[in-house]
Amino acid sequence: MTGRQTATPADRHGTGAGGRDALRPARLATADVLRLGAVGLRARRARVVLSALGIAIGIATMVAVVGLSTSSRADLMARLDRLGTNLLTAEAGKDAMGQDVKLPKSAVAMVERIGPVRHATATGQVDARIRRSDVVPEEQPAGVTTQAARPDLLTALNTGVAQGVWLDAARERLPVTVLGSVAAERLGITAPGETIMMNHEHVVVIGILKPVELVPNLDRVALVGFPAAEKYLGFDGHPTTIFERSSDASVEDVRAVLARSVSPGNEGSVKVSRPSDALAAKAATDKGLTTLMLGLGAVALLVGGVGVANTMVISVLERRQEIGLRRALGATKRAVWLQFLTESLLLSVLGGAAGALLGAAATFAFARIQGWIAVVPLWALGGSLAATLVMGVVAGLYPAVRAARLHPTVVLNAN
């Protein structure tokens, strides 16, 4: 109150009716606008938390979906990188008459003669029934097939044994076998050293393979050496699948000539494929699911936005007196409008920030369980911030305009 006498009536009204600039409304400082919005939210905590939760769920879903799909794709890329994309397989199919085509025994040598090919090897289908032991009747096969393999197969596939040893120049002639991971499981074998029955031969399991990511078929077979298969199991020695690796740049060139090289004259019945394509295709199918989940997240966000709008509309209805009081204290329409828009924005961004944290945490937790490296792209975080800002404006615009349109006399009439 001190000093109020210093403003004499003459001073105060010197710029009176004539000096219009004396009545230019003061602009609220940004900090004051933010403080006003925060005060409005602090007064209604439970409602604020609940309506921010709606936004948070939407943003968390979207961030987690993007984070997980990015992490899984990054993991897949790392796997492909490790496994190599330069492996091609050529498989014997059936001819026009429906007869199985046999690849020539010289197929591997012929493939090796293709310029860019660095390494070629083969497996051959062996017609042998496998049983766990000779007390199991022959009519109950174990669901495991037999294939002959050359000792350099694992080098070509870039994999190895999980337990025991692999076939070498000596072992490929003996009645021993290396089981695929699934085959070992089906036969109930947990460690090398046990004996199984192939046709009527006792065969010793000397190794169990790691899962073969590029060629999962090999997980379900029992592998024996070519010479042993011919000697003990009546195998004809013809390969059925050729595996070949070339330089990355020449994969397509090799692919073009591979069928003809493997089986001249029968190239139509040879199926050439690139195993890494199957993995890449898996990433593509995941993409469809990701899009669907993103859509669900967007719907959740939208519902959250409706929740914010609803909260704000109710807030305006309840606070008619406060709005009237602020108008009486000298708030312009714009100041009221700004206050409510800021509240809506803060509410929305609060939910968005919580959601982004939650989504990132979910990504890290899930990636950890899967053994992936967690990747949450910055654009997803930036995008969710932008989305919540837009949501806050859209949800707050109508309530803010309604608040600003309230007549200043409500401060008296609302009693």
Next chain:
Amino acid sequence: MRMIELRDATKSYPGDVHALRGVDLQVDEGELVAIVGPSGSGKSTLLNLIGTLDRPTSGTVRVAGYDVSALSDSRLSALRARHIGFVFQHFHLAAGRSAVDNVADGLLYAGVPLGQRRARARTALEHVRLGHRLEHRPGELSGGEKQRVAIARALVGQPSLLLADEPTGALDTASGKIVMELIQELGATGTTVCVITHDNDIAASLPRSVRFRDGSVVYDSLVGQVAS
């Protein structure tokens, strides 16, 4: 200097409701005036007009030298922010905020920075003898104390015109007395004060009283009986 000047001011609402029927009223700077009348007499409508919360349907309303009808909504807001302080029957304090913060809001729309707002709010609270209640929230204050916080909020901007709408209407006699003393002290500082009330005792305690009935002035202690 005229602080309030109404010339044949009318206010009508849709449905043929005439809240004010051609009111002429002059209040000079520094006057203390009671506006008295039963409910429905038009005194609240008059408060809306001289508080520049509303514009007349016809006639002229000048406040602090400004013609209210000629000003835009935002200039009217600035006029209220700089020249007019309000005190309401039901206080209208923000429940969750301290007395200082409530009073400081009285300067928010005049463009005063936060630090100054708080400092001036403390001074204003001390002036209404609430220096010991600075950080209390409205819930922790008595009715009379709440109204004194509201008076501090109205005065913190050093308005030239203070409008009080039934300021003692929600208070017991003792609290009401303190509030009226505070309001009368203001008269001594040169602030123009209008107290709207239906209480004849309060009206009698102020130097001038203007009596309303059915939207017209029927008696003004300054000029005596007014012909209607």
